Amino acid sequence: MDASVAPLFRHVEEPTAAAVARPSREDAEAAVRTLIAWAGDDPGREGLIDTPKRVVRAYEELFGGYREDAAAFLERTFSETGGYDDMVLVRDISFHSHCEHHMVPFFGRAHVAYVPIDRVVGLSKIARIVDAFARRLQTQEHLTAQIVSTLDEVLKPRGVAVLIEAEHMCMTMRGVQKAGASTMTTQFTGVFRDDPAEQARFMTLLRQGRG
């Protein structure tokens, strides 16, 4: 199939969401020229002539998550854990995303924990899942929920905990203009939801070693 008209993955864990036909690269570049003119500049001037091509290439990278199947990162698991059955926490996973309301960046760090049953997953795959969902148009809440539900549904662990802290450029560069305001979202399943002590341990480990 011609990649330029391949349907987009909307959200891989939501197969009922409508897939939209992908416009051609030329259409996307023309749209960038329109936005440059709308902003008030001349898309034909020397410094801007190649910008639509660059923007479209950058979009392929920044929104590459639509073409990734986050659940597939968890296909490979390891069972030789020496009986390890406690929390695995990957802290400070940096990410960049774009808010779906203004299409401007929000960025920060995700902290992801799970309590395995028998099998563990490669640590880098947790960071890959964060990126697969972050590289889409998002809200911070949806991003948090998607990371949790993918780990929960595929690994079926004893519990999953995700905390995301982020700064939204739509609140900093424009609109209400509150530089430095940060937003935190959390979602818990299994033991982290049902056992306050496990949830507290997750929060304590997040703070460990910080001033």
Ligand SMILES: Nc1nc2c(ncn2[C@@H]2O[C@H](COP(=O)(O)OP(=O)(O)OP(=O)(O)O)[C@@H](O)[C@H]2O)c(=O)[nH]1
């Ligand atoms: N809940 C949530 N809201 C977000 C997120 N990213 C941006 N927003 C908010 O989305 C809202 C959109 O509000 P609207 O009133 O429709 O748009 P607007 O007129 O541009 O709003 P202002 O940003 O207040 O100027 C704003 O309050 C943003 O702060 C997010 O990840 N989660």
Ligand SMILES: [Zn+2]
């Ligand atoms: Zn926004």
